[in-house]
Amino acid sequence: MILHELIDYPTLRVIWWALLGVLLIGFAIMDGFDLGVGALLPFVARTDVERRVVINTIGPVWEGNQVWLILGGGAIFAAWPPLYAVSFSGFYLAMFAILAALILRPVGFKYRSKRESTAWRSRWDWALFVGGFVPALIFGVAVGNTLQGVPFRFNEDLRIFYDGTFFGLLNPYALLCGLLSVAMLVMHGAGWLVLKTDGMVQKRARTYGSIAALLTIVLFALGGLALYYLVDGYRITSPVNPAGPSNPLMKGAEMAQAAWFANYRAYPLLLAAPALGFLGAMAAGLGLKFRMGGGVVLLSALSVLGIIASVGVSMFPFILPSSIDPRASLTVWDASSSHLTLFIMLFATAIFLPLILIYTSWVYRVMWGKVDEKSITDGHGHAY
Template identity: 50%
Template structure:
C-alpha cells in the first residue's frame, strides 16, 4: 500500500483496538463500578466478581495492544499524550492497581470490613479509569494546551486541573455511565434472581440517561470552536505537524458530516444502540441487550473519532501544531510491517477471546458461590 493509505489504515486500526477495549474491558469495568450499587450481599458481589473473573485480565490485552500500536504508529502522539496527561494517566494506573490485588485477596479473609474495603477498591478500579478516559476524549475536542519545538519535542502548557473543564467532565460522565450500562447488560446474561433484576433495571435507566447526555454533548460540540486545516499544499503528504495552518471555526467539528455524509451512521448507531439496549432490557433479553450496548459504545466512540478527523490531538496553545493522522506517523516501512503483523495477530486475539467467552458462558448463582466458596473469587 502507498504511504497515504497506510496512514489512514492505521487510524482505522487504532480505532478498532480502542473500540475492542471499550467493548470487552468496558463491561468488566462497568461491573466493577456497579459492585457496591447493585450487589446487596457478600454472595451477590462474589457472583458479580466471578462473572468477569475469567476475562478481565485477558480483556486488558486490547488496552495494552492499543497503547503499543499508538507508540509504534503515532510516536509523537504517544509522547505528547503521556506527558500532557501524565497525572491523569497516573491516576488511572493507581486505580487499576486495585483490580488484580482485589480479585485475588478480597475473599481470602471472611471479614466484612476486609471484604468491604476491597469492594470499594474494585469499584474505584472500575469507575475511575472509565471516567478519566472520557475526560481525555473531551479534552481532545476542546483542545490540549501543548506546543512543539523544531525537534518535535512537546511542551505541555496546562495543568491537571485544567483538564477538568465542564465539557470534558460531561464526556467523562458519559463514558462512566455507558460502561456501567454495558456492565449491567453483561450481568443480565450471567446472573439470575434479584441480582439479575437489579442489573436489568440499571441497564434500562442508564441507557436513557446516556442517550440524553450524548444528545447534550452533541449540541455542545455544535457550538464549540472546532479545528479546521486552512492552508497546506497536500495534507496527506505532510511530514511533520509544523507544515500546515489551522484555524478555529464555530461548529468546525461538524464539517466532516457535511463532507462525508456516511459518517452520520456513527451517532445514529449510538442512539439506535441505546434505544435497543433499553428495549431489550425491558423485554428481559440480556444477550441482545449486550449486543445493542456494544453497538452503542461503538457508535459513540466513532462519533468522537469522525468529528476529530483528521486531527488526533488539537493544540489549543498553537493550533497550527495540532497533531493529525497525516503528520504524526512512523515511517512507511514501519507502518507496512506493523500492518501485516496486525493482520496476523488481531484475528488470533479475537479467536481466543471468543473461545474464552464460549467456555465460560452460563449463569452464576449465589447457591453456586456458596457451594464453591473456597474455589471462587
C-alpha cells in the first residue's frame, strides 16, 4: 500500500476542512484580542502613560499571534487552490485594505514614543486604532459575503471570472456581520485588558467590554434571523462523489431559503456551536460587569470559537458559494488539492503545529503578569 493511501481522500478533505477552521479560529482568538485592544485604545486610555500601558499589554505577543493569519493563508493556498484563487482575486481591494491597516500596527508600535510631541503620539494612537478596527470590520464583511455567495463563475476550461465590485461587498448583511466581528473582538480585547491591567484602564475596559458583549449577542441573533428569513443559503442538488476530482462544475447546486440551517436539522448536536457563541458572550459580559478576573478572556474566546464554528458547520460542505452560478460553488468535495498533497501537508502539520503551540505557550508563560503604570514610568521591562 502506498503510504498516503492510509487515509482515504474524502477523510483527508474533511480533515483539512476542519484544520482550516482551527487555523481561522486560532487567528480570531489569538490575534483577535490584539485587534480588539487596538480598537479600544483611544477609549480605555486617557493619558499617555495609560496608552503605553495598553500598548505594552500586546506589544510582546502581537507579532507571534499573526502567525495564525499566515498559517491560514498558507493552508488555503496549498489545500484549497480554487478557494485561494477566487477569494484573493475577488476580495483583492478588501485584502489590500486589511494589509494596509495591519502595516500601521508595527509602525505605530515602533514610532509612537520616538518623540515627546502630544500630537505625534496622538496620530500614532489613532493609527493603532485603525490597525485594530479596520481588519476586524473587513474580516466580518468577508464572512457576510461568503454566506450570501460571491459573484464568480468558471468557464468550461475552469478559468475564473469575478463579476463583483469592491463596493458591492459593502451590502447591509455583510456590514451587519462586520459589526458583529468588531463587537466580538472588542469584547475579547476587553477581556485581555482586564487580565493584564488594573486601575482606571481595567475599569474602562470592563465598561466597554460589557457593551460589546451585549452587542455581540444582539448582532449574532440578528445575523441568524436574517440568514434564515432574508438571505438564501445553498444546497447540492446532485449526487456527490466525496473522492471525485476537483472540478466544481461536475455537480448541481441551487439557492434556497434557510438552506444554511439544514445541517442543524439533520444533526442537532451541531447547535452546540451557536449556543457556545451566545453563552460565551453572555458569561463574558456578566464577568466584565461583575468584576470577574482573568477568566473573562477565556469566556470571550469560547464565544469567538462558537460564532466562527457556527459559520463553518452551517455551510458544510460549501466553502465558497457562487451567487451568479450556484453550480460553480466551491465545496469540500470538489475544491481541494490532490490526495498526495493533502497527506504530505497533514504530515508536516502534525510535526510543526505542536511546535508552534509549545512555543506560543512558552512565550505567554514568560510574558505573564500585569502591566501597570509603574512598570512604564520606571523605564524598565517595556519596549514601547
